[in-house]
Amino acid sequence: MADSKEFIYPEKWLSKASTGDRVASELRMRIISGKIESGTILSENKLAADFSVSRSPVRDALKVLASENIIRLERMGAVVIGLTEKEINEIYDVRLLIETFVFERLAKLDTHELVKELNKIMEMMKIAIKYEDADEFSYQDILFHETIIRSIQHSYVLMIWSNLKPVMESFILLSMRTRFKEKYEDLARIITNHELYIQAIGTKDRALMIKSLHQNFDDVQGKVDDLWMSQQMLSKGVEQEHE
Amino acid sequence: MADSKEFIYPEKWLSKASTGDRVASELRMRIISGKIESGTILSENKLAADFSVSRSPVRDALKVLASENIIRLERMGAVVIGLTEKEINEIYDVRLLIETFVFERLAKLDTHELVKELNKIMEMMKIAIKYEDADEFSYQDILFHETIIRSIQHSYVLMIWSNLKPVMESFILLSMRTRFKEKYEDLARIITNHELYIQAIGTKDRALMIKSLHQNFDDVQGKVDDLWMSQQMLSKGVEQEHE
DNA sequence: CCAAGTATACTTGTATACAAGTATACCCTT
DNA sequence: AAGGGTATACTTGTATACAAGTATACTTGG
Numbered sequence A, B: 001m002a003d004s005k006e007f008i009y010p011e012k013w014l015s016k017a018s019t020g021d022r023v024a025s026e027l028r029m030r031i032i033s034g035k036i037e038s039g040t041i042l043s044e045n046k047l048a049a050d051f052s053v054s055r056s057p058v059r060d061a062l063k064v065l066a067s068e069n070i071i072r073l074e075r076m077g078a079v080v081i082g083l084t085e086k087e088i089n090e091i092y093d094v095r096l097l098i099e100t101f102v103f104e105r106l107a108k109l110d111t112h113e114l115v116k117e118l119n120k121i122m123e124m125m126k127i128a129i130k131y132e133d134a135d136e137f138s139y140q141d142i143l144f145h146e147t148i149i150r151s152i153q154h155s156y157v158l159m160i161w162s163n164l165k166p167v168m169e170s171f172i173l174l175s176m177r178t179r180f181k182e183k184y185e186d187l188a189r190i191i192t193n194h195e196l197y198i199q200a201i202g203t204k205d206r207a208l209m210i211k212s213l214h215q216n217f218d219d220v221q222g223k224v225d226d227l228w229m230s231q232q233m234l235s236k237g238v239e240q241e242h243e
Numbered sequence C: 001c002c003a004a005g006t007a008t009a010c011t012t013g014t015a016t017a018c019a020a021g022t023a024t025a026c027c028c029t030t
Numbered sequence D: 001a002a003g004g005g006t007a008t009a010c011t012t013g014t015a016t017a018c019a020a021g022t023a024t025a026c027t028t029g030g
Helices: A019-033 A044-051 A055-067 A085-106 A112-130 A134-150 A155-182 A186-203 A206-235 B019-032 B044-051 B055-067 B085-106 B112-130 B134-150 B155-182 B186-203 B206-235
Strands: A071-073 A078-080 B071-073 B078-080
Touching: A019 A044, A019 A055, A019 A155, A044 A055, A055 A071, A055 A078, A055 B055, A085 A134, A085 A155, A085 A186, A085 A206, A085 B085, A085 B155, A112 A134, A112 A186, A134 A155, A134 A186, A155 A186, A155 B085, A155 B155, A186 A206, B019 B044, B019 B055, B019 B155, B044 B055, B055 B071, B055 B078, B085 B134, B085 B155, B085 B186, B085 B206, B112 B134, B112 B186, B134 B155, B134 B186, B155 B186, B186 B206
Parallel strands: none
Antiparallel strands: A071 A078, B071 B078
């Protein structure tokens, strides 16, 4: 899978991944970042040639991306859907839905171990900030939420998360990379929000949980939108003057 | 894909399906019905031989079933998970989650067309009962809920439904087939519940909606359990005397 | 008889080949 | 010149071939 274009998905996250997974991850990033524009028609043969692999892993990748709702498989070619503001809002609807569900379950469980685990992740996130490692920060951020969701051991809620995760991951990865460069001060607030979330879980304070959840979302959503749009503009070849 | 064993998934639902889809549908039915026991290890080669197809469609099928959480892909072979009572409860958790979400959205929309559409489906269901067509009844039942979910045009909620649907479909299909034979009187109550549901949507009466939803679930869940277990027992080779 | 190492018979993942179907473009006829 | 039909260059879906890795079983040495 050697290729001329540089890859934007972290190599280190693909240590044990199959070629199909690699193609899927990279395509996903290119679609979500806007490098591949919404509406584009992807051909299995063309992609196989681009990535220097056979059609088999490409087919696998397209199936995966279709199940994530960022492309649509049609008779002739796969049509790129991408992430518009509408889709981003929808994703957060679903996250809100499952995370509140998870919280209700957690209220009935012993959350001691979970809180400990989450605190560990927080430490990791802080170190990632210190060393300006946007990818690592994103990884831990995703892991944070996944840890919470896994803790209730609900296979079908976990299934929803698994379907959402790759898109979330790409989205967060891209926005964090931008923030680490342009809005470094945002990160402190993200940390604070997560700490509120942990506190809510520890004390089983529903009101606090809802608050931190919304704050988290508003933060990510509202503030990110600008970064987001600017990044998509950027990728569409609109050159920015200010060096 | 000619085979000695008879298929339990309705042929007519596969009119335009690929071989991979056919294999997936049939395997799903066999797993959920208990014909293939939980814990069984499936091999791509063996399945390909069983269904008289190549490995390609079998691979596709296994990937689909894995995404539905009824098998688990491992290093050597795919392990059948199946549907225990735990999974069934979890599925209904998720249905409750998304259907209540959908209802909240519907409260803000004009539901006139939707109600009309749902009434049409109800008529179909009644006719299916009249002609004792369990498969058609199941089809319309699934369609009923899918129509409601589709109506709010939320692609990511629809995605959740799409992931859940095949398993739901198989489950409902199996339990309806049993009911049409053994508990024919249940069907009238199902109709009543659905009519309540339509009424709730028409009047946007949340309390009524919750009530009919729960009634529907309690009905399907509580009462079906016996049928269910008996059916699974049956398939495990426990021969019943009473002809 | 037991242990260790090798050989074998599996497994999955990727590549390639082939068949069937579809849209496009070109050519021929009117 | 315009319309219809055919040819072609695509597309996807399935089958087969091959490579790399893993568990099991057997054999061989102690």
